Amino acid sequence: MIIAIDGPAGAGKSTISKEIAKRLGFTYLDTGAMYRACGLYVVSMGEDPSDEKKVKDLLANINIEFQNSRIFLNGEDVSLKIRTPEIDEAASKISRLKSVREKLTELQRQIAKDKDIVAEGRDMGTVVFPDAEVKIFLDASPDERARRRKRQLEESGQIISFEIILHQIKKRDKADSTRALAPLTAAPDAVIIDTTEMKPESVIERIIDEVDKKRNSKR
Ligand code: DC
Numbered sequence: 001m002i003i004a005i006d007g008p009a010g011a012g013k014s015t016i017s018k019e020i021a022k023r024l025g026f027t028y029l030d031t032g033a034m035y036r037a038c039g040l041y042v043v044s045m046g047e048d049p050s051d052e053k054k055v056k057d058l059l060a061n062i063n064i065e066f067q068n069s070r071i072f073l074n075g076e077d078v079s080l081k082i083r084t085p086e087i088d089e090a091a092s093k094i095s096r097l098k099s100v101r102e103k104l105t106e107l108q109r110q111i112a113k114d115k116d117i118v119a120e121g122r123d124m125g126t127v128v129f130p131d132a133e134v135k136i137f138l139d140a141s142p143d144e145r146a147r148r149r150k151r152q153l154e155e156s157g158q159i160i161s162f163e164i165i166l167h168q169i170k171k172r173d174k175a176d177s178t179r180a181l182a183p184l185t186a187a188p189d190a191v192i193i194d195t196t197e198m199k200p201e202s203v204i205e206r207i208i209d210e211v212d213k214k215r216n217s218k219r
Contacts, residue, residue, distance in 0.1 A: 001117075001215075003136070005017050020208065020211075032121055042054075042090065123182035126185060134214055
């Protein structure tokens, strides 16, 4: 079974997806981390993540792997390095490029092959896994998402003002939802959940209900 969870930054995708994967015994696939790893690589080579030609050449040599929910870029654990405002921006830029999307879509499908997966991202239900059995689109108000992101950054020792985070979130939302390829949008058959006023547990229960419904309808 594939459970596709899409939505903007800060909607709660990671917390919810990880917990659902744990409870159901599914593999968790964080596709945002893959775009971030590509962004990190290009930035660390001193190149511009919007330069399609350069990026395509550079990414021909990279290897991305997950082990126990940690992400490895050419053998190095980069799980922490990819969570900075600089890489937020680089990932958003690189995710517009056709060659990058094709490469990562292919890799995501390979990882999911013959597995039960909870896949989170922006285009899981629309492009990568259009036949996913359960499709969820998580959303929340920009203010609430900025508050959550601020807390998350603080936990990793990064102190950034609420206003700056809110501005970045709005900018990234716009870039992610207006790009030509695989823009951030809910699949027509996705269940849309606004998590602004919800506790994570209620969101998890709501999604597990959808999974149960699907399983029962298959019997
Ligand atoms: O979910 P995240 O914030 O870690 O994602 C980082 C960036 O990657 C974000 O700007 C959107 C992009 N992304 C994407 O285009 N497609 C995905 N499936 C996942 C992330």
